[in-house]
Amino acid sequence: MSQSKRFGLSETGTGNEGAVTQGGGPVDEGDYPLYLAERLSAAAAQGLQIEFVDVWAQPTGTDRLDFLSGSRPLEAKAWREFGVIMAGMTARQNVAIGKVVTASTSYNTTLAPANTTDGKSTTRWSSKDGSGTQWIRVDLGQRYTLSRVRLQWDAGYASTYKLQISNDGSNWTDIHSTATGDGATDEVVGLNALGRYVRLLCTGRGAGWTYSLREMEVYP
Numbered sequence: 001m002s003q004s005k006r007f008g009l010s011e012t013g014t015g016n017e018g019a020v021t022q023g024g025g026p027v028d029e030g031d032y033p034l035y036l037a038e039r040l041s042a043a044a045a046q047g048l049q050i051e052f053v054d055v056w057a058q059p060t061g062t063d064r065l066d067f068l069s070g071s072r073p074l075e076a077k078a079w080r081e082f083g084v085i086m087a088g089m090t091a092r093q094n095v096a097i098g099k100v101v102t103a104s105t106s107y108n109t110t111l112a113p114a115n116t117t118d119g120k121s122t123t124r125w126s127s128k129d130g131s132g133t134q135w136i137r138v139d140l141g142q143r144y145t146l147s148r149v150r151l152q153w154d155a156g157y158a159s160t161y162k163l164q165i166s167n168d169g170s171n172w173t174d175i176h177s178t179a180t181g182d183g184a185t186d187e188v189v190g191l192n193a194l195g196r197y198v199r200l201l202c203t204g205r206g207a208g209w210t211y212s213l214r215e216m217e218v219y220p
Contacts, residue, residue, distance in 0.1 A: 006051040007043075012036065013058040014067070014075055027061060028071075030078025034143065034194060037085040041145035041220065042192050044089055053086065055079060081142050088144055088220040094119075096138045096198070096218040103127065103136040107210055116216045124154045126212040130205040137199035138216060143167060149176070149188045149198065150217040156208020157183035158200075165195035172199060181206055 014032045036053075044050060057066040060075070067075040088095050101113040105128035113136055115123035127134040149163055159181045164172040175193045178186075183206055198218050202211045 006049040008051040008054075009040075010052075010054040011056040011058075012053065013056040014060050028074045030074040030081075033075070033078035033082040034085075037082050037145055038192070038194050041085070041089050041147065045147050045190075045192070050086075050090075055082070084142060085144055085220065092219055094150075094217040094219060095140055095144055096216060099141060100139045101125075101136060101216075102139075104134045105129070111212075116213050119215070121152055121214050124212050124214045126154070126156065126210045127202075128210070130156060130208065130210045133201065133203050134211050135199055135201045136213060136216065137169070137197055138218065139169070140196050140198065140218065143194055143196045144218075144220050146175075146191050146193045146195070146198070146218060146220060147189070148191060148219040150215070150219070151186040151188070151200065151213060152215040152217075153183045153185070154208070154212035154214050155183075156210045156212035157181060157206045158202035158204060158211055159206030160202075160204030162201040162203070163188060163191075164199040164201055165193045166197040166199070167195050169197045179204065183207060 057068050059066050065071045067079055096117050097119050099117050101117050103113040106112055107126040107128055111124060111126040113125045116125050117138055125136060160179045161181060162174050163176040165175050166172045175191055176188050
């Protein structure tokens with residue numbers, strides 16, 4: 001990176017016969033492609049310029065089949081996700097736009113959760129009230145590596161909130177928290193997380209009668 005040279009990774013894959021100490025290579029799994037996506041995304045965020053990644057369909061495991069055979073579905077699914085992750089990372093586009101959004105409550109059908117991913121700052125979601133804990137979450141459709149989340153608040157905003165990530169929509173990991181939110185637009189940068197669902201968990205209201213969010217943007 002210090003020499004501003006572009007990076008290429010050739011003939012990478014999940015392994016082949018004898019790749020583990022027990023012999024016989026790995027079973028059908030999707031861990032390596034997503035691990036590679038995480039590492040490359042983290043390096044790209046630090047300035048690495050990726051020229052290419054050559055995914056090698058090397059026969060894997062005791063079955064001597066590759067992920068193109070149709071007999072290693074977890075590996076094949078992970079490499080498909082890897083391609084989408086890399087494309088999103090390169091484009092640096094908002095991967096939440098148009099995606100399915102749900103919330104703990106909504107004030108009415110007009111101020112609906114879907115308004116936060118419609119790409120319009122003139123629409124918004126509002127919770128039914130501003131008491132207690134309220135949340136809104138977006139399903140990105142598949143796992144992505146995430147580096148930035150942008151929150152555009154309306155007059156009602158959370159001063160205390162967390163951003164969380166999940167692979168299954170049930171088990172959540174905190175990736176950012178603050179107790180000093182001041183409304184307007186929050187740019188949360190420097191994230192390094194992998195997941196399919198992103199949730200905004202509001203626990204303390206800064207202003208307004210409800211929590212009210214105009215847009216939630218998510219970037220690889």
